[in-house]
Amino acid sequence: MIxxxxxxxxxxxxxxxxxxxxxxxxxxxxxxxxxxxxILHTRPDAEEAAQDSFIKAYHNxxxxxxQAKFSTWFYRIVFNTAVSYKRRQRQHFQDIETTVIHxxxxxxxMLEKTDKKKYIAKALLALSEADRTALSLFYLEEFSxxxxxxxxxxxxxxxxxxxxxxxxxxxEELKTMLNHEAITL
Amino acid sequence: MKTPxxxxxxxxxxxxxxxxxxxxxxxxxxLKTDLALRARLNELRASHxxxxxxxxxxxxxxxxxLKVMENLxxxxxxxxxxxxxxxxxxxxGALIAAIGTAILMASGLFxxxxxxxxxxxMKPADLVMDTVPTLKINARMLVNAVIIGNxxxxxxxxxxxxxxxxxxxxxxx
Numbered sequence: 001m002i003x004x005x006x007x008x009x010x011x012x013x014x015x016x017x018x019x020x021x022x023x024x025x026x027x028x029x030x031x032x033x034x035x036x037x038x039i040l041h042t043r044p045d046a047e048e049a050a051q052d053s054f055i056k057a058y059h060n061x062x063x064x065x066x067q068a069k070f071s072t073w074f075y076r077i078v079f080n081t082a083v084s085y086k087r088r089q090r091q092h093f094q095d096i097e098t099t100v101i102h103x104x105x106x107x108x109x110m111l112e113k114t115d116k117k118k119y120i121a122k123a124l125l126a127l128s129e130a131d132r133t134a135l136s137l138f139y140l141e142e143f144s145x146x147x148x149x150x151x152x153x154x155x156x157x158x159x160x161x162x163x164x165x166x167x168x169x170x171x172e173e174l175k176t177m178l179n180h181e182a183i184t185l
Numbered sequence: 186m187k188t189p190x191x192x193x194x195x196x197x198x199x200x201x202x203x204x205x206x207x208x209x210x211x212x213x214x215x216l217k218t219d220l221a222l223r224a225r226l227n228e229l230r231a232s233h234x235x236x237x238x239x240x241x242x243x244x245x246x247x248x249x250x251l252k253v254m255e256n257l258x259x260x261x262x263x264x265x266x267x268x269x270x271x272x273x274x275x276x277x278g279a280l281i282a283a284i285g286t287a288i289l290m291a292s293g294l295f296x297x298x299x300x301x302x303x304x305x306x307m308k309p310a311d312l313v314m315d316t317v318p319t320l321k322i323n324a325r326m327l328v329n330a331v332i333i334g335n336x337x338x339x340x341x342x343x344x345x346x347x348x349x350x351x352x353x354x355x356x357x358x
Binding site: 174 | 193194197228229231232233235236237239240242243244245246249250252253254256257259260261
Protein backbone atom coordinates (compact mmCIF):
# COMPACT_ATOMS: atom_id res chain seq x y z
CA MET A 1 0.00 0.00 0.00
CA ILE A 2 1.14 3.52 -0.81
CA UNK A 3 2.06 5.96 1.99
CA UNK A 4 0.14 9.13 1.20
CA UNK A 5 -0.44 11.90 3.78
CA UNK A 6 -3.85 12.50 2.18
CA UNK A 7 -5.01 9.07 3.40
CA UNK A 8 -5.14 10.17 7.04
CA UNK A 9 -7.21 13.22 6.05
CA UNK A 10 -9.56 10.91 4.16
CA UNK A 11 -9.90 8.75 7.30
CA UNK A 12 -11.00 11.82 9.25
CA UNK A 13 -13.53 12.80 6.58
CA UNK A 14 -14.94 9.28 6.44
CA UNK A 15 -15.20 9.32 10.23
CA UNK A 16 -17.52 12.32 9.94
CA UNK A 17 -15.16 15.32 10.00
CA UNK A 18 -16.53 17.01 6.88
CA UNK A 19 -14.53 20.20 7.48
CA UNK A 20 -11.32 18.22 6.94
CA UNK A 21 -12.21 18.05 3.27
CA UNK A 22 -11.24 21.73 3.01
CA UNK A 23 -7.63 20.63 3.66
CA UNK A 24 -7.73 18.41 0.59
CA UNK A 25 -9.40 21.14 -1.46
CA UNK A 26 -6.78 23.70 -0.45
CA UNK A 27 -3.96 21.31 -1.21
CA UNK A 28 -5.15 20.21 -4.65
CA UNK A 29 -7.20 23.13 -5.97
CA UNK A 30 -4.38 24.76 -7.95
CA UNK A 31 -3.47 21.64 -9.89
CA UNK A 32 -7.12 20.72 -10.37
CA UNK A 33 -7.87 24.18 -11.71
CA UNK A 34 -4.76 24.18 -13.92
CA UNK A 35 -5.61 20.79 -15.46
CA UNK A 36 -9.17 21.93 -16.15
CA UNK A 37 -7.93 25.23 -17.59
CA UNK A 38 -5.50 23.50 -19.95
CA ILE A 39 -8.39 21.45 -21.34
CA LEU A 40 -11.16 24.05 -21.30
CA HIS A 41 -9.15 27.25 -21.91
CA THR A 42 -11.64 29.53 -20.12
CA ARG A 43 -11.33 30.32 -16.44
CA PRO A 44 -15.06 30.23 -15.52
CA ASP A 45 -15.51 26.79 -17.11
CA ALA A 46 -12.29 25.53 -15.55
CA GLU A 47 -13.38 26.77 -12.14
CA GLU A 48 -16.77 25.09 -12.46
CA ALA A 49 -15.24 21.82 -13.67
CA ALA A 50 -12.67 21.81 -10.86
CA GLN A 51 -15.35 22.48 -8.22
CA ASP A 52 -17.55 19.79 -9.70
CA SER A 53 -14.62 17.36 -9.56
CA PHE A 54 -14.12 18.03 -5.83
CA ILE A 55 -17.81 17.39 -5.22
CA LYS A 56 -17.69 14.15 -7.25
CA ALA A 57 -14.58 13.04 -5.35
CA TYR A 58 -16.27 13.76 -2.01
CA HIS A 59 -19.31 11.67 -2.96
CA ASN A 60 -17.08 8.80 -4.10
CA UNK A 61 -14.49 8.96 -1.33
CA UNK A 62 -15.57 5.59 0.06
CA UNK A 63 -14.84 3.91 -3.26
CA UNK A 64 -11.24 5.22 -3.31
CA UNK A 65 -9.27 2.02 -2.70
CA UNK A 66 -5.90 3.54 -1.66
CA GLN A 67 -3.88 1.45 -4.08
CA ALA A 68 -2.75 4.74 -5.63
CA LYS A 69 -2.15 8.26 -4.38
CA PHE A 70 -5.28 10.29 -3.72
CA SER A 71 -3.96 12.96 -6.10
CA THR A 72 -3.74 10.52 -9.05
CA TRP A 73 -7.26 9.23 -8.41
CA PHE A 74 -8.61 12.73 -7.95
CA TYR A 75 -6.86 14.28 -10.98
CA ARG A 76 -8.31 11.53 -13.12
CA ILE A 77 -11.76 12.71 -11.99
CA VAL A 78 -10.71 16.28 -12.88
CA PHE A 79 -9.45 15.18 -16.30
CA ASN A 80 -12.63 13.23 -17.11
CA THR A 81 -14.89 16.01 -15.82
CA ALA A 82 -13.03 18.63 -17.89
CA VAL A 83 -13.24 16.43 -20.99
CA SER A 84 -17.02 16.09 -20.46
CA TYR A 85 -17.30 19.86 -20.06
CA LYS A 86 -15.28 20.31 -23.24
CA ARG A 87 -17.69 18.03 -25.09
CA ARG A 88 -20.59 20.06 -23.74
CA GLN A 89 -18.83 23.33 -24.67
CA ARG A 90 -18.49 22.07 -28.24
CA GLN A 91 -22.08 20.88 -28.43
CA HIS A 92 -23.55 24.08 -27.05
CA PHE A 93 -21.43 26.89 -28.32
CA GLN A 94 -18.91 26.18 -30.97
CA ASP A 95 -17.70 23.97 -33.74
CA ILE A 96 -14.07 22.90 -33.78
CA GLU A 97 -13.00 25.76 -36.00
CA THR A 98 -14.19 28.52 -33.65
CA THR A 99 -12.81 26.67 -30.65
CA VAL A 100 -9.36 26.90 -32.18
CA ILE A 101 -9.80 30.61 -32.85
CA HIS A 102 -11.06 31.15 -29.32
CA UNK A 103 -8.09 29.35 -27.81
CA UNK A 104 -5.76 31.31 -30.02
CA UNK A 105 -7.19 34.62 -28.84
CA UNK A 106 -7.17 33.61 -25.23
CA UNK A 107 -3.71 32.08 -25.40
CA UNK A 108 -2.31 35.05 -27.22
CA UNK A 109 -4.02 37.54 -24.95
CA MET A 110 -2.50 35.75 -22.01
CA LEU A 111 0.92 35.32 -23.50
CA GLU A 112 1.57 38.35 -25.58
CA LYS A 113 3.84 39.87 -22.96
CA THR A 114 6.84 38.73 -24.88
CA ASP A 115 7.41 37.59 -28.44
CA LYS A 116 8.83 34.36 -27.21
CA LYS A 117 5.66 33.50 -25.33
CA LYS A 118 3.55 34.43 -28.32
CA TYR A 119 5.50 32.12 -30.58
CA ILE A 120 5.23 29.27 -28.12
CA ALA A 121 1.50 29.80 -27.79
CA LYS A 122 1.21 29.60 -31.58
CA ALA A 123 3.37 26.50 -31.69
CA LEU A 124 1.19 24.88 -29.01
CA LEU A 125 -1.86 25.50 -31.17
CA ALA A 126 -0.33 23.42 -33.93
CA LEU A 127 -0.47 20.36 -31.64
CA SER A 128 -3.47 18.07 -31.30
CA GLU A 129 -5.73 18.54 -28.28
CA ALA A 130 -4.55 15.27 -26.71
CA ASP A 131 -0.87 16.07 -27.23
CA ARG A 132 -1.35 19.55 -25.78
CA THR A 133 -3.06 18.12 -22.68
CA ALA A 134 -0.33 15.52 -22.14
CA LEU A 135 2.28 18.23 -22.52
CA SER A 136 0.50 20.52 -20.05
CA LEU A 137 0.26 17.79 -17.44
CA PHE A 138 3.92 16.94 -17.91
CA TYR A 139 5.04 20.54 -17.49
CA LEU A 140 3.05 20.93 -14.30
CA GLU A 141 5.94 18.83 -12.97
CA GLU A 142 3.76 17.15 -10.43
CA PHE A 143 3.28 13.99 -12.43
CA SER A 144 5.40 11.14 -13.66
CA UNK A 145 4.62 9.53 -17.03
CA UNK A 146 2.93 6.66 -15.16
CA UNK A 147 0.69 9.08 -13.29
CA UNK A 148 -0.17 11.01 -16.46
CA UNK A 149 -1.08 7.68 -18.05
CA UNK A 150 -3.31 6.84 -15.11
CA UNK A 151 -4.96 10.25 -15.10
CA UNK A 152 -5.70 10.24 -18.83
CA UNK A 153 -6.59 6.53 -19.00
CA UNK A 154 -3.87 5.79 -21.56
CA UNK A 155 -0.96 3.33 -21.60
CA UNK A 156 2.36 4.67 -20.25
CA UNK A 157 4.07 3.92 -23.56
CA UNK A 158 1.38 5.80 -25.47
CA UNK A 159 1.86 8.79 -23.18
CA UNK A 160 5.63 8.63 -23.57
CA UNK A 161 5.43 8.56 -27.36
CA UNK A 162 2.76 11.28 -27.35
CA UNK A 163 4.83 13.53 -25.08
CA UNK A 164 8.06 13.05 -26.94
CA UNK A 165 6.30 13.58 -30.26
CA UNK A 166 4.67 16.77 -28.95
CA UNK A 167 7.95 18.11 -27.58
CA UNK A 168 9.78 17.41 -30.84
CA UNK A 169 6.95 18.91 -32.85
CA UNK A 170 7.00 22.01 -30.69
CA UNK A 171 10.74 22.43 -31.11
CA GLU A 172 10.25 22.05 -34.88
CA GLU A 173 7.42 24.56 -34.94
CA LEU A 174 9.49 27.07 -32.98
CA LYS A 175 12.44 26.58 -35.29
CA THR A 176 10.32 27.08 -38.38
CA MET A 177 8.46 30.05 -36.94
CA LEU A 178 11.44 31.95 -35.74
CA ASN A 179 13.77 30.94 -38.49
CA HIS A 180 16.19 29.38 -36.01
CA GLU A 181 16.36 32.54 -33.93
CA ALA A 182 13.73 31.75 -31.28
CA ILE A 183 15.69 28.75 -30.15
CA THR A 184 18.48 31.01 -28.95
CA LEU A 185 16.29 33.77 -27.51
CA MET B 186 5.19 13.84 -37.25
CA LYS B 187 5.75 10.09 -36.93
CA THR B 188 6.84 8.18 -33.83
CA PRO B 189 10.06 9.79 -32.51
CA UNK B 190 13.27 7.95 -33.31
CA UNK B 191 15.32 6.18 -30.62
CA UNK B 192 17.91 8.98 -30.53
CA UNK B 193 15.18 11.59 -30.03
CA UNK B 194 13.78 9.57 -27.12
CA UNK B 195 17.32 9.47 -25.68
CA UNK B 196 17.81 13.24 -26.04
CA UNK B 197 14.52 14.02 -24.29
CA UNK B 198 15.23 11.52 -21.51
CA UNK B 199 18.69 13.10 -21.16
CA UNK B 200 17.03 16.51 -20.70
CA UNK B 201 14.57 15.04 -18.18
CA UNK B 202 17.38 13.30 -16.30
CA UNK B 203 15.84 9.86 -16.59
CA UNK B 204 18.73 8.09 -18.33
CA UNK B 205 20.99 5.70 -16.43
CA UNK B 206 24.58 6.87 -15.83
CA UNK B 207 25.86 4.43 -18.47
CA UNK B 208 23.39 5.82 -21.01
CA UNK B 209 24.38 9.38 -20.09
CA UNK B 210 28.05 8.58 -20.65
CA UNK B 211 27.37 6.94 -24.02
CA UNK B 212 25.23 9.84 -25.19
CA UNK B 213 27.74 12.46 -24.04
CA UNK B 214 30.46 10.66 -25.98
CA UNK B 215 28.25 10.75 -29.07
CA LEU B 216 27.49 14.44 -28.52
CA LYS B 217 31.19 15.28 -28.49
CA THR B 218 31.60 14.15 -32.08
CA ASP B 219 28.17 14.68 -33.60
CA LEU B 220 27.59 18.39 -34.15
CA ALA B 221 24.10 17.94 -35.64
CA LEU B 222 23.03 15.94 -32.62
CA ARG B 223 24.39 18.62 -30.30
CA ALA B 224 22.47 21.29 -32.22
CA ARG B 225 19.31 19.18 -31.92
CA LEU B 226 19.87 18.82 -28.17
CA ASN B 227 20.20 22.59 -27.85
CA GLU B 228 16.94 23.14 -29.76
CA LEU B 229 15.12 20.68 -27.53
CA ARG B 230 16.62 22.21 -24.39
CA ALA B 231 15.50 25.68 -25.46
CA SER B 232 11.93 24.62 -26.15
CA HIS B 233 11.91 22.61 -22.87
CA UNK B 234 13.02 25.69 -20.91
CA UNK B 235 10.46 27.85 -22.72
CA UNK B 236 7.65 25.43 -21.92
CA UNK B 237 8.60 25.28 -18.27
CA UNK B 238 8.35 29.04 -18.14
CA UNK B 239 5.12 29.31 -20.06
CA UNK B 240 3.05 26.54 -18.50
CA UNK B 241 2.93 27.54 -14.85
CA UNK B 242 0.46 26.43 -12.23
CA UNK B 243 -2.70 28.57 -12.28
CA UNK B 244 -4.62 29.79 -9.25
CA UNK B 245 -8.42 29.53 -8.97
CA UNK B 246 -10.57 32.25 -7.40
CA UNK B 247 -10.09 33.16 -3.72
CA UNK B 248 -13.44 31.74 -2.64
CA UNK B 249 -12.91 28.43 -4.45
CA UNK B 250 -12.65 26.30 -1.29
CA LEU B 251 -15.64 28.03 0.25
CA LYS B 252 -17.79 27.34 -2.82
CA VAL B 253 -16.80 23.67 -2.83
CA MET B 254 -17.55 23.28 0.87
CA GLU B 255 -20.93 25.01 0.48
CA ASN B 256 -21.93 22.69 -2.36
CA LEU B 257 -20.55 19.45 -0.94
CA UNK B 258 -23.97 17.95 -0.40
CA UNK B 259 -25.28 18.86 -3.83
CA UNK B 260 -25.36 16.01 -6.31
CA UNK B 261 -22.44 16.23 -8.74
CA UNK B 262 -23.33 16.84 -12.39
CA UNK B 263 -24.02 13.72 -14.43
CA UNK B 264 -22.87 15.14 -17.74
CA UNK B 265 -20.93 12.01 -18.65
CA UNK B 266 -24.06 9.82 -18.56
CA UNK B 267 -25.71 11.56 -21.48
CA UNK B 268 -23.24 10.57 -24.24
CA UNK B 269 -23.20 6.97 -22.96
CA UNK B 270 -26.99 6.78 -23.16
CA UNK B 271 -26.89 8.23 -26.66
CA UNK B 272 -24.19 5.78 -27.71
CA UNK B 273 -26.13 2.79 -26.38
CA UNK B 274 -29.19 3.98 -28.33
CA UNK B 275 -27.00 4.31 -31.43
CA UNK B 276 -25.65 0.79 -30.86
CA UNK B 277 -29.19 -0.60 -30.50
CA GLY B 278 -30.31 1.29 -33.64
CA ALA B 279 -27.40 0.00 -35.71
CA LEU B 280 -28.02 -3.59 -34.58
CA ILE B 281 -31.79 -3.39 -35.20
CA ALA B 282 -31.17 -1.95 -38.68
CA ALA B 283 -28.63 -4.68 -39.48
CA ILE B 284 -30.86 -7.50 -38.17
CA GLY B 285 -33.99 -6.09 -39.87
CA THR B 286 -32.26 -5.77 -43.22
CA ALA B 287 -30.75 -9.24 -42.89
CA ILE B 288 -34.23 -10.71 -42.24
CA LEU B 289 -35.62 -8.92 -45.30
CA MET B 290 -32.66 -10.16 -47.30
CA ALA B 291 -33.21 -13.75 -46.16
CA SER B 292 -36.85 -13.53 -47.20
CA GLY B 293 -35.66 -12.95 -50.77
CA LEU B 294 -37.21 -9.51 -51.04
CA PHE B 295 -34.22 -8.02 -52.85
CA UNK B 296 -33.33 -11.04 -55.03
CA UNK B 297 -35.13 -9.86 -58.11
CA UNK B 298 -34.59 -6.13 -57.68
CA UNK B 299 -32.09 -5.01 -60.27
CA UNK B 300 -31.91 -1.91 -62.35
CA UNK B 301 -29.80 -0.74 -65.23
CA UNK B 302 -28.34 2.71 -65.30
CA UNK B 303 -28.14 3.78 -68.93
CA UNK B 304 -25.52 6.50 -69.12
CA UNK B 305 -26.08 6.92 -72.88
CA UNK B 306 -29.26 8.83 -72.17
CA MET B 307 -27.29 11.36 -70.10
CA LYS B 308 -24.31 11.54 -72.46
CA PRO B 309 -23.24 15.09 -73.35
CA ALA B 310 -23.40 15.90 -77.06
CA ASP B 311 -19.69 16.75 -77.34
CA LEU B 312 -18.45 13.46 -75.82
CA VAL B 313 -15.92 11.72 -78.08
CA MET B 314 -17.06 8.18 -77.18
CA ASP B 315 -19.94 6.81 -79.26
CA THR B 316 -21.37 4.71 -76.49
CA VAL B 317 -20.73 4.66 -72.76
CA PRO B 318 -21.18 1.45 -70.76
CA THR B 319 -24.47 0.75 -68.96
CA LEU B 320 -24.31 -0.08 -65.26
CA LYS B 321 -26.29 -2.93 -63.71
CA ILE B 322 -27.23 -2.24 -60.10
CA ASN B 323 -28.16 -5.17 -57.91
CA ALA B 324 -30.23 -4.31 -54.80
CA ARG B 325 -28.93 -7.40 -53.00
CA MET B 326 -25.36 -6.14 -53.28
CA LEU B 327 -26.32 -2.67 -52.01
CA VAL B 328 -28.24 -4.06 -49.04
CA ASN B 329 -25.30 -6.32 -48.18
CA ALA B 330 -23.07 -3.23 -48.08
CA VAL B 331 -25.58 -1.48 -45.78
CA ILE B 332 -25.62 -4.49 -43.41
CA ILE B 333 -21.82 -4.66 -43.28
CA GLY B 334 -21.65 -0.88 -42.66
CA ASN B 335 -24.13 -1.18 -39.78
CA UNK B 336 -22.24 -4.06 -38.22
CA UNK B 337 -18.97 -2.10 -38.40
CA UNK B 338 -20.64 0.91 -36.74
CA UNK B 339 -22.12 -1.37 -34.06
CA UNK B 340 -18.67 -2.87 -33.30
CA UNK B 341 -17.06 0.57 -33.02
CA UNK B 342 -19.82 1.86 -30.71
CA UNK B 343 -19.68 -1.34 -28.63
CA UNK B 344 -15.92 -0.90 -28.21
CA UNK B 345 -16.09 2.78 -27.27
CA UNK B 346 -19.11 2.71 -24.97
CA UNK B 347 -19.10 -0.70 -23.34
CA UNK B 348 -15.80 -2.56 -23.66
CA UNK B 349 -13.29 0.29 -23.27
CA UNK B 350 -14.97 1.88 -20.20
CA UNK B 351 -15.42 -1.60 -18.66
CA UNK B 352 -11.75 -2.55 -19.00
CA UNK B 353 -10.57 0.92 -17.94
CA UNK B 354 -12.72 0.65 -14.82
CA UNK B 355 -11.30 -2.81 -14.08
CA UNK B 356 -7.79 -1.53 -14.62
CA UNK B 357 -8.26 1.44 -12.29
CA UNK B 358 -9.90 -0.64 -9.56
